[in-house]
Amino acid sequence: MPFPTPFIQRMQQQLGNDFAAFEQALHTDAPVSIRLNPFKWKEIPPLEPVPWASGAFYLPERPAFTPDPLFHAGAYYVQEASSMFLEQAIRQHLPGREAVIALDLCGAPGGKSTHLTSILPPESLLVSNEVIKSRTNILAENIQKWGSPCNVVSQNDPRDFSRLPRFFDLVVVDAPCSGEGLFRRDPTAANEWSDANVKLCSERQRRILADIWDSLKPGGLLVYSTCTYSPQENEENLTWLRHHYQAEVLPLEVEESWGISEAEIEGVKGYRFYPHKSRGEGFFMAVVRKTAEEGSTERVGGKNKGGKKKKAVFSEAPKAIQNLLQEWVQSSDAWEYVQHNEQLSVLPGRWMPEIEALYQNLRISYAGTPLAEIKQKNLNPLPSLALSTILRPEAHAVVEVDLETAQRFLRREDVLPDGAPEGWVLLQYRGLGLGWIKRIKHRANNYWPKEWRIRMELNPASYQPVI
Incomplete structure (x- = not known):
């Protein structure tokens, strides 16, 4: 697939002698990776680990995830490996901290939110936000499947958070971008790319940062990331943030073997993932601290009109x-x-x-x-x-079901497994709660949500477990 000429020219200048290897990598298959839910799945699979994230693994090839009941039960999340680098920002700059209030501002479909739920200090509260309603529904589904009781899902424009000044200890902004890092797996991103769109994305990213800044407590952390290679959308935005606000850019310790490139413009350090150097898609991340001199560090509960x-x-x-x-x-x-x-x-x-x-x-x-x-x-x-x-499964009538029954349940078909008593019954698959049926005499109603149901035809005989 040909890539836009202006993009190629800029990357030649940006990478120099590395460009040939980069271009070759764009024509290879993207790696596939998953991250286990540490609250649900303890068994370690015999797979290659993602080195910068705990409980994360590369798969040898991309399987069909939809037929796997464990996927729907929240045992693991399918997430691009580079974006799991978020864990290093949390581990290195929130170590040993008390519970915090965190915001994943651009949260859908839920990769970073489920990851944050797994690695934030215990009892932390995570607000996962998405501005588009349909994507908010997907975000809410994935958060519920992950199973944490300390989550809030919202649907708001970034400017709405100005009503909550000095509210969050941590804000993660995985900003909408030109998508250059996804070119090899998403031809649409390459077809829609233009210099004008890069400029538009950069302006929108600055608006997002400006809109959310007041809601971050002085002393709090902001993690900024994109899936693009453009300095205009990455380092230049952080330089702008530092010039206009009291922002201190924080370094991260990175193992040389990870293949992550450190970039710096005017003292602003960011971390880049190139597909010819690290095993993941194109990605950029930087960590910023809001300096305490900006004001009181006391949390403000929100403004009420009048x-x-x-x-x-x-x-x-x-x-x-x-x-x-x-x-x-x-x-x-x-x-x-x-x-x-x-x-x-x-x-x-x-x-x-x-x-x-x-x-x-x-x-x-x-x-x-x-x-x-x-x-x-x-x-x-x-x-x-x-x-x-x-x-508490023991507080309910529980029936462990086999693969075929679990798949039929997820398709929202009528299932009545052997041993199911009258009334509400919790179905489990491989020890994990899946959903509810209600037996009424010789039939049972399926309470798996309609909007979550599997729509594809399934063949249990051809199913290969992911973990």
Whole structure:
């Protein structure tokens, strides 16, 4: 596939003698990698590890992930290896820290959000945001499958976060970009590329950084990344940020064997992934600290228009219902059991004021773990409970199912496995919660969400497990 001539000319200048190897790499197959969910899957597969990320592995070839029930159960996430370098920013600059509030600003489809959930200090609260509604739905699906109770999913423009000044300890901006790093696996990105689009992306990235800056606490970290090689979208944007705001660019320790290139413009250090040097796609990342001199480091809970106190978003779940819900999840004094409209959820108690502020200032899709919905005075357990890491399986009727039954369930077909009693039944596959059926005499209703269902035809006989 031919690449745009101006792109080739710029990369020749940018890489010099390395360009021939770079161009050759663009015509090879992109590596495939997965990252295990440390809260759900402990077994280490016999695969080559991704060196800069824990629990991450390269696959020898790209399998079909859709037929794998473990993929839908959140046992692993399919993520491009270079973007997992985010872990180094967290490990090196948030080591031994107390729980934080973090924002993944451009979160869909969920790779960095699920990764952050795995590596942030315990009990941290992660807000995963996406501005486009359809992509927010995909983000919410992947976060729920990962199973953490300390997540909030929102759908907002970056400027909306100005209502929450000095709110976040960490902001990750995986900025929309010209997509040069994806050329070899996405021909559309190459066809849509132009110098004008690079300039447009750079301007949009600066607006995003400016819009989100006030919501970062002084002393907090901002991780900026793109999947492009363009200095205009990378180092030049960070130089602009440093000139206009109190921003300190932080270095990272990088093993030479990883093949990552350190780039620097006017003292701004960034880290580049080229496909001929490191085993991954094109990627750029840099870490910035907001200097404490900008103001108080005290967290601000959000601005209310007119200074009036807003009505609380949540009400405490009735005591009898709380007692039941406490049996459904792993016991902890850390949880708050709340009701929002007809939905009952468990939320991390230490962050209740902050979660209230998020709901009062942003468009929130969901928070914590939605446990059940009230239907005609009955409690119907929700899919997120079946997939949650705080689920207590022993509090429910559980049936372990085979591959064929699991696949049929994920296609939202009617399944009635042997041993399923009357009422609500939790289906498990290889020990992981998958979803709910409700047996009514000689049939059972399938409660796997319609929008999550597998639409392709499946053949269990040809299935090869991924892990």
